[in-house]
Amino acid sequence: xxxxxxxxxxxxxxxxxxxxxxxxxxxxxxxxxxxxxxxxxxxxxxxxxxxxxxxxxxxxxxxxxxxxxxxxxxxxxxxxxxxxxxxxxxxxxxxxxxxxxxxxxxxxxxxxxxxxxxxxxxxxxxxxxxxxxxxxxxxxxxxxxxxxxxxxxxxxxxxxxxxxxxxxxxxxxxxxxxxxxxxxxxxxxxxxxxxxxxxxxxxxxxxxxxxxxxxxxx
Amino acid sequence: xxxxxxxxxxxxxxxxxxxxxxxxxxxxxxxxxxxxxxxxxxxxxxxxxxxxxxxxxxxxxxxxxxxxxxxxxxxxxxxxxxxxxxxxxxxxxxxxxxxxxxxxxxxxxxxxxxxxxxxxxxxxxxxxxxxxxxxxxxxxxxxxxxxxxxxxxxx
Numbered sequence: 001x002x003x004x005x006x007x008x009x010x011x012x013x014x015x016x017x018x019x020x021x022x023x024x025x026x027x028x029x030x031x032x033x034x035x036x037x038x039x040x041x042x043x044x045x046x047x048x049x050x051x052x053x054x055x056x057x058x059x060x061x062x063x064x065x066x067x068x069x070x071x072x073x074x075x076x077x078x079x080x081x082x083x084x085x086x087x088x089x090x091x092x093x094x095x096x097x098x099x100x101x102x103x104x105x106x107x108x109x110x111x112x113x114x115x116x117x118x119x120x121x122x123x124x125x126x127x128x129x130x131x132x133x134x135x136x137x138x139x140x141x142x143x144x145x146x147x148x149x150x151x152x153x154x155x156x157x158x159x160x161x162x163x164x165x166x167x168x169x170x171x172x173x174x175x176x177x178x179x180x181x182x183x184x185x186x187x188x189x190x191x192x193x194x195x196x197x198x199x200x201x202x203x204x205x206x207x208x209x210x211x212x213x214x215x216x217x218x
Numbered sequence: 219x220x221x222x223x224x225x226x227x228x229x230x231x232x233x234x235x236x237x238x239x240x241x242x243x244x245x246x247x248x249x250x251x252x253x254x255x256x257x258x259x260x261x262x263x264x265x266x267x268x269x270x271x272x273x274x275x276x277x278x279x280x281x282x283x284x285x286x287x288x289x290x291x292x293x294x295x296x297x298x299x300x301x302x303x304x305x306x307x308x309x310x311x312x313x314x315x316x317x318x319x320x321x322x323x324x325x326x327x328x329x330x331x332x333x334x335x336x337x338x339x340x341x342x343x344x345x346x347x348x349x350x351x352x353x354x355x356x357x358x359x360x361x362x363x364x365x366x367x368x369x370x371x372x373x
Contacts, residue, residue, distance in 0.1 A: 053294075053295055053322075054319065054321070054322070055321055055322070055325065056321070075295070076271065076299070077271055077293065077295035077296045077298070077299040078295045080295065080298075080299050080302075081294075081295040081298055081299070081322070084329075085322075085325065088325060088329065089325070101272070103272070103273055103274075107273065107299075107303055107307065110303075110306050110307050111299075111302050111303075111306055
C-alpha cells in the first residue's frame with residue numbers, strides 16, 4: 001500500500017521506517033530542510049522537503065493515489081488541516097491524525113476526521129493495563145466506531161458490588177457484553193446482581209469512559 | 219453584538235478597539251499576557267488568557283453565546299481550527315478566520331468557513347494603487363485613515 005506520512009519528527013520517522021520494513025511504499029513530507037535530509041540519508045529518496053499543510057505539496061507527494069495520509073506533526077491544528085485538505089483535495093480513503101491534546105479526539109471527529117491517535121490516551125491505557133488493581137481496563141478502541149472495549153472488575157467496597165446491571169445506570173449507548181464469574185461467562189441480563197470479583201466486558205462510547213468508570217467504582 | 223476575537227496582536231487589538239467603541243460586547247483571547255497591551259486605553263471588553271483552539275478556553279470566552287468569532291492569530295491552521303470549532307461545535311453563526319495562504323483561504327471558504335487572506339487583499343490593493351486604479355481601495359483607505367487619526371488623537 002502507499003502511505004503519505006506528514007511530519008518527519010520522531011513519530012513520523014519511525015512510522016515511515018516501520019512501514020517501509022513491512023513492505024509498503026511511503027512518502028514523508030517534512031518542512032525542515034535538515035530534518036528532511038536526515039530522513040533521506042536514513043531511508044532513501046522517500047522525502048519531500050515541503051510544508052504538508054499546503055495542497056500543492058500534498059499533490060506532489062502523490063496523496064491522490066495514497067491509501068492513507070497520516071498526519072503526525074506535534075501540533076494538533078496542523079494535523080487537522082493536513083487531514084482535511086487531503087480528504088477534500090485528494091479524496092484519500094483514510095486520513096489519520098495524531099492528536100496531542102486528548103480533548104481534540106472529539107473535536108477532530110466533529111470536524112470530519114474520524115481516525116485519531118492520542119499518545120496520551122495510548123500511554124494511559126498501557127498504564128491502566130499495568131495497574132489492574134484499579135479494576136478498570138480500557139482494552140481497545142473499536143475500529144470504525146466511536147466505541148471502545150472495557151474490562152472492569154467489581155471490587156469490594158465499591159458502590160457497584162451487589163447492584164443489578166440495570167442499577168449501575170451506565171450512560172446511554174453503553175452495553176455490558178458479558179460477565180465473567182468464577183472462570184465462566186454469564187449472560188449480562190439487566191437483573192443479574194453483581195458480585196465482588198465479577199469481571200464485566202463493556203462496550204462504551206469513548207467519550208463516556210470517565211462516566212462508566214464512575215458508575216462502577218464511585 | 220457579542221463578539222469573540224482570538225489573537226490579540228496588532229490586528230486583533232485594533233479590531234477589538236473599534237468594535238468596543240462601537241458599543242459591542244468584545245472578548246479577546248490570547249496565549250500571551252503581553253499581547254493585551256496592544257488593546258487601546260479604556261477598552262471595556264474582556265480578556266481571556268489561553269489557547270484559542272482549546273474547547274474549554276473558548277467556552278470560558280463565552281463562545282456558546284457569541285454572535286460572531288474572528289480568529290486573527292499568526293497561525294493559519296490555528297485560526298482555521300478555532301473557527302471550525304466555533305462554527306461546527308458551538309454553532310456560532312458568523313466565523314471569520316485570517317488565513318494568509320490564499321489557496322487555503324479559498325479551500326476553506328468553499329467548505330463554509332469565512333476566511334480572508336491578508337496576502338491577497340493587500341496585494342490586490344497595492345497593485346490597484348500602483349496601476350492607477352485608485353477606486354479599488356478608496357473607501358477602505360479613507361476609513362482606515364480616519365481610524366488611525368482617531369487612535370493617534372487619543373494617544
